[in-house]
Amino acid sequence: MTTATDMLARDFATLPDLIATHARDLGAKTAVADEDGSISYADLDAAMDRIAAALQRDGIAPGAAIAIVAAPSIDYAIVFLGALRAGGVAAPIAPSATPASIAAIIADCGAPIVFVDAANAAALAGQDIAARIVEFDRTFADWIAPEGATPAAVAIDPADGFNIIYSSGTTGTPKGIIQSHAMRWSHISRNAAAGFGEAVTMIATPLYSNTTLVSFLPTLGWGGTVVLMKKFDAHRYLALAERHRATHTMLVPVQYQRIMALADFDTFALSSFRLKTSTSAPFSAALKADVLKRWPGVLIEYYGMTEGGASTGLNATEHPDKLHTVGVPLPGHEMRLIDDDGNEVTPGEMGEVVGRGPTMMTGYHGRAEATRDAEWHDADGNRYIRHGDVGRFDDDGFLILMDRKKDLIISGGFNIYPTDLESVLAGHEAVGDCAVVGVPSEAWGETPAGFYVVRPGFEHEDAGAIMAWANARLGKTQRLAQLHRIDEMPRSAIGKILKRELRDSLAGMVA
Incomplete structure (x- = not known):
């Protein structure tokens, strides 16, 4: 049998x-x-x-x-x-x-x-x-x-x-x-x-x-x-996890953020958890550290695409010194970095992520041209999927993601990665959520514009003061040209910030 x-x-x-x-x-x-x-x-x-x-x-x-x-x-x-x-x-x-x-x-x-x-x-x-x-x-x-x-x-x-x-x-x-x-x-x-x-x-x-x-x-x-x-509701999630004695979960970073922010998080019995995973959106090192400290069980972050390509994994429990990375390619997965001309970059340099592995899509339904556009082939003809992300490998082979290639801001000839600016903004005590996009600039071609959701209790903080605080901590070429307070960050159902909607809200505005 x-x-x-x-x-x-x-x-x-x-x-x-x-x-x-x-x-x-x-x-x-x-x-x-x-x-x-x-x-x-x-x-x-x-x-x-x-x-x-x-x-x-x-x-x-x-x-x-x-x-x-x-x-x-x-x-x-x-x-x-x-x-x-x-x-x-x-x-x-x-x-x-x-x-x-x-x-x-x-x-x-x-x-x-x-x-x-x-x-x-x-x-x-x-x-x-x-x-x-x-x-x-x-x-x-x-x-x-x-x-x-x-x-x-x-x-x-x-x-x-x-x-x-x-x-x-x-x-x-x-x-x-x-x-x-x-x-x-x-x-x-x-x-x-x-x-x-x-x-x-x-x-x-x-x-x-x-x-x-x-x-x-x-x-x-x-x-x-x-x-x-x-x-999803953070309180309801914890109540169900406690009732069912949950052992495994996959949550997107914004869900971890909302759960860990609950004042009564530590009152829930979560000792049954053995494995927590995350994917789909940037997962800050600070948030990973908080999950490791307060929530039992192993924490693993996965990076990859629905289309396949290659995936990486970061066992945050085993590598608490690598929380700023998304880990190393999984077994059987191959990942390379290429420049704008499709050539591989030298070790240590930044490039667009391309990958291949056992979980690659067959293609886009009824869209042969879009499928071809999503592919890259090496000198031996092996098929890779373009991830659309820019990153680099550290000396230990851990991938550090910089940003989505389409979100890169080119200002006065300098490359500005929104994630760098977002990490600084997120450090202000009044900022509960934030995002940075590029807007047209007559002087520089593009310049960074920020959006933030205020943390409860800090409604009195002025956007201009927060921007000045952030700009004092950013490089000269990175500084925000504008900062807008909004009620809620637009997100997809799985937690990805919809930066296109943020850009559209500034349509026609020139910095």
Whole structure:
């Protein structure tokens, strides 16, 4: 009898087959919980069969995209995984996008069916959507195949599509990033050391994000338990983690920031935590140090892209002297730095990050030219993905990120990295959150403009005084030309600051 351990040692297997094995061997163990209930591995496997059988009944062929627009829930997980069992390609879509953008994404991926919750059903009501719409709260129970239904077996090849993740659109029109079953299998099977089999993993980011899937999928692949939050709230997160005795979590830096800022953080019992991870946005050294000091368990920061390329890892617990870095390339990942002409830079110099590894995307859905633009090839013809970030390696091989290449400010011929300015601004006691972007300048071409959210209790502080304080600590070519106080920093659902929105707010302004 084949066990999950046997399967995980193979070069390739599928997540649906793994879950079927867990259903047989783990039975009543909780697979997924949300704030309304839970489902065991046996019931999850049966529900996946019912989803797959219903898709086949409706004539939806293997390879078709199955779109989902909803907040995280057990039903969401069932549809995502059941679509895979039918040979479909899961296409989770951000509810935070505009209704028109969601409709365009559904059309772009060609999904014949889309699953929505009540809030998104209402939001999409006026859109012209050709796909069949199934509402979790109204029509799902009638649509799903009856209890005991079993689908026809579908052969899944490693190169077949597993999911399409649409980029956030923070740099333009969202692009569908196709990831294969082979890529996801590598991602699941390589996590033997992470202890996901005994994990209770807190999921507090959306299921349409690769940030979430890097914890969600391995936990289920190894037979652990996933706890889903519909919407992140720092207090609620800690209460759920304490109740479920959570062992693992993936949080984006702004979530760590909000959790650690709670006055009663130290009153929660968090000793069950073994592994905390973070990715998707800059994670300040000071915040990492605070997490290390006050929150039990190992802390690891990952740097990478949804598109793949290469990833790095920083075990902050083992390397507390490297908190200003994002770590070293993971095993099997290769990373290089190139200049504007596509040539590799010499050791110690800054360059654009390019990488290759086992988790590379197949390409952008229906966008061959965009796929080519995202690639770089070395002299031997090996394919790398451009990360769009500028960085350098220190003498120990740890990567220090400077900034997004597109966010680089060139002022009077000098390169200014916004992260350098942001780290200084963040040091002012009145600054709770901040960002720096470039604005046009008649004298210098571009010059830095800052934005900040005031820390509670410091509302009396003047923006001009804060700017003067920061400029006194910055180099002459780095100094801010303007500083604006705003009520809230615009962020994507996974915590990335939307600098395009900040630039747009200053459109037409010349420093």
